[in-house]
Amino acid sequence: MAKIRDMIPAFELLQPTSVEAALDLMDEHREEGWVLAGGLDSFDWFKDRIKRPSAVIDLGGIEELKGIREVANGVEIGAMTSLTAIERDERIRSRFSIVADAAHHVATPQIRNQGTIGGNVSQDTRCWYYRSGWPCYRAGGNTCYAAAPQAMNREHCIMGRSRCVAVNPSDTAPALIAVDAKMIVENSGGPRVFDAEDFFIGPSIDITRMTVMGPRDLLTRIQIPATWADADFYYEKVRDRGSWDFQLVSVAAAFRKSGNTIQEARIAVNGVAPYPVRLEAVERRIVGSTGDEATAQAAGEIAIRGAQALRHNDYKIPMMRNLVRRAVRSVA
Numbered sequence: 001m002a003k004i005r006d007m008i009p010a011f012e013l014l015q016p017t018s019v020e021a022a023l024d025l026m027d028e029h030r031e032e033g034w035v036l037a038g039g040l041d042s043f044d045w046f047k048d049r050i051k052r053p054s055a056v057i058d059l060g061g062i063e064e065l066k067g068i069r070e071v072a073n074g075v076e077i078g079a080m081t082s083l084t085a086i087e088r089d090e091r092i093r094s095r096f097s098i099v100a101d102a103a104h105h106v107a108t109p110q111i112r113n114q115g116t117i118g119g120n121v122s123q124d125t126r127c128w129y130y131r132s133g134w135p136c137y138r139a140g141g142n143t144c145y146a147a148a149p150q151a152m153n154r155e156h157c158i159m160g161r162s163r164c165v166a167v168n169p170s171d172t173a174p175a176l177i178a179v180d181a182k183m184i185v186e187n188s189g190g191p192r193v194f195d196a197e198d199f200f201i202g203p204s205i206d207i208t209r210m211t212v213m214g215p216r217d218l219l220t221r222i223q224i225p226a227t228w229a230d231a232d233f234y235y236e237k238v239r240d241r242g243s244w245d246f247q248l249v250s251v252a253a254a255f256r257k258s259g260n261t262i263q264e265a266r267i268a269v270n271g272v273a274p275y276p277v278r279l280e281a282v283e284r285r286i287v288g289s290t291g292d293e294a295t296a297q298a299a300g301e302i303a304i305r306g307a308q309a310l311r312h313n314d315y316k317i318p319m320m321r322n323l324v325r326r327a328v329r330s331v332a
Contacts, residue, residue, distance in 0.1 A: 079118030291331030
């Protein structure tokens with residue numbers, strides 16, 4: 001278990017009021033700087049003294065990073081927009097209800113009031129070995145404690161492992177993949193746009209990160225294209241405690257139909273790998289079907305191909321299979 005101390009280590013608090021000023025500070029402090037959004041993940045790191053930045057760059061005063069706006073090709077959400085605002089926004093609820101549902105499933109109302117969409121997709125993994133300061137691969141060591149024969153790994157991955165078996169903890173990530181969201185990341189060199197499914201990375205690419213962002217990168221906004229507006233959506237999250245817990249497995253799906261037939265589909269699951277997994281093979285299987293029981297059963301079996309359980313998380317395989325089945329059945 002983490003050793004919680006009374007005092008957070010001292011740091012210099014910097015409060016820019018523009019994106020440009022924030023990027024300048026990030027360039028100045030580099031690896032010694034820490035970007036603070038809602039602070040919920042950050043203060044966990046600080047109070048356990050696992051992370052000791054010399055400077056904390058607080059984004060709370062940058063108004064341009066807040067709010068939900070109509071844009072030419074859909075809706076744009078500022079990275080510092082609270083999860084509560086997203087959950088309640090009528091444009092999101094009516095046109096992209098899956099994103100509102102995912103925001104609603106994050107923790108508690110108090111946490112959603114403070115937590116931001118940018119922080120939710122950028123937070124680090126919750127593996128207790130890593131977050132307790134054990135020298136694992138992700139922390140720069142030479143082993144994965146969660147993959148050891150006697151390890152406690154009930155919440156860890158069943159696919160996508162590469163030395164590290166930790167999972168991505170974001171509730172909103174699979175929903176953003178389902179609606180083909182675009183993540184705008186900026187640094188001093190200018191903005192870059194990533195598809196949501198490419199924004200998240202696994203340990204085979206970089207074991208020290210869960211997203212494409214480096215120390216000098218800042219997620220500034222998320223665009224949801226109108227392409228998937230008013231589609232048929234499905235979101236489900238399974239967790240130990242319904243009041244506020246992190247996901248064990250979750251699924252997010254978007255369907256376009258012609259009559260009763262599925263014409264297009266995007267399905268993503270989370271809690272099963274170090275990154276949200278888009279199930280393209282499942283999508284191909286169900287296109288042209290009505291989402292009938294036989295198709296749903298086949299989709300569930302395809303979804304779990306290649307899954308390998310650890311000592312304590314074999315339950316995740318049937319759970320993932322059943323969530324995908326239910327998502328496909330929802331169309332019918």
